[in-house]
Amino acid sequence: MPNDTSNHMHLLIITGFLxxxxxxxxxxxxxxVGNRGYKVAIMVNEVGDIGIDDQFMRSLGFNVWELLxxxxxxxxxxxxxxxxxxxSSEFNPDIILLEPTGAADPKxxxxxxxxxxxxxxxxxxxxxxxxxxxxxMLTAVVGPLITSTINQAxxxxxxxxxxxxxxxxxxxxxxxxxLKPELPVFNICARDKIxxxxxxxxxxxxx
Ligand SMILES: Nc1nc2c(ncn2[C@@H]2O[C@H](COP(=O)(O)OP(=O)(O)OP(=O)(O)O)[C@@H](O)[C@H]2O)c(=O)[nH]1
Ligand SMILES: [Mg+2]
Numbered sequence: 001m002p003n004d005t006s007n008h009m010h011l012l013i014i015t016g017f018l019x020x021x022x023x024x025x026x027x028x029x030x031x032x033v034g035n036r037g038y039k040v041a042i043m044v045n046e047v048g049d050i051g052i053d054d055q056f057m058r059s060l061g062f063n064v065w066e067l068l069x070x071x072x073x074x075x076x077x078x079x080x081x082x083x084x085x086x087x088s089s090e091f092n093p094d095i096i097l098l099e100p101t102g103a104a105d106p107k108x109x110x111x112x113x114x115x116x117x118x119x120x121x122x123x124x125x126x127x128x129x130x131x132x133x134x135x136x137m138l139t140a141v142v143g144p145l146i147t148s149t150i151n152q153a154x155x156x157x158x159x160x161x162x163x164x165x166x167x168x169x170x171x172x173x174x175x176x177x178x179l180k181p182e183l184p185v186f187n188i189c190a191r192d193k194i195x196x197x198x199x200x201x202x203x204x205x206x207x
């Protein structure tokens with residue numbers, strides 16, 4: 001009999017350049033969702049052979065699957081779907097939180113997921129996290145990567161609002177709106193509390 005775990009899971013993908021705060025936000029969400037009684041799986045991708053973040057996440061008691069030694073946006077793209085299936089059949093969580101490496105364009109990953117015919121997801125939310133403190137510099141140095149990250153997103157969160165100036169926050173918001181005026185954009189401080197408004201955007205299905 002086929003394993004009927006399909007359509008059980010929500011998938012939330014947190015993209016963003018290196019150091020934008022993906023892990024910080026992911027852990028906040030994992031804690032929040034876990035505290036509401038939902039079963040959470042975390043999937044992380046690090047380009048190096050040694051997973052630093054996943055070891056830390058496990059030490060906090062989270063259930064973590066890692067893809068190491070390559071980028072899920074390119075060389076490991078096929079492994080993503082295999083890992084999603086493994087998580088579904090072995091653990092059957094309510095939600096998978098996925099952090100791809102911040103070093104690569106998430107477009108290929110999104111294309112792989114679009115063509116994926118494994119367990120379907122109850123919802124798929126793609127969040128782009130922007131580092132308000134460095135966006136000006138990053139758009140100059142890795143502009144196409146930032147543009148693609150925004151283009152792949154359903155929702156943009158401008159992070160580090162606690163430390164950013166109003167000019168930096170306005171620059172980030174303008175950058176998004178010039179590309180995709182219809183995209184919801186919120187300022188957040190991932191290190192601090194995530195507001196109910198943003199939680200609603202990230203997890204609209206959560207009671
Ligand atoms: N000021 C400030 N710093 C933050 C905030 N969120 C994260 N940081 C800091 O930003 C740095 C990077 O955070 P991470 O969560 O590791 O970022 P990441 O995107 O997962 O990084 P990589 O996995 O290396 O790409 C850390 O020093 C965090 O403490 C925030 O809301 N405000
Ligand atoms: Mg990280």
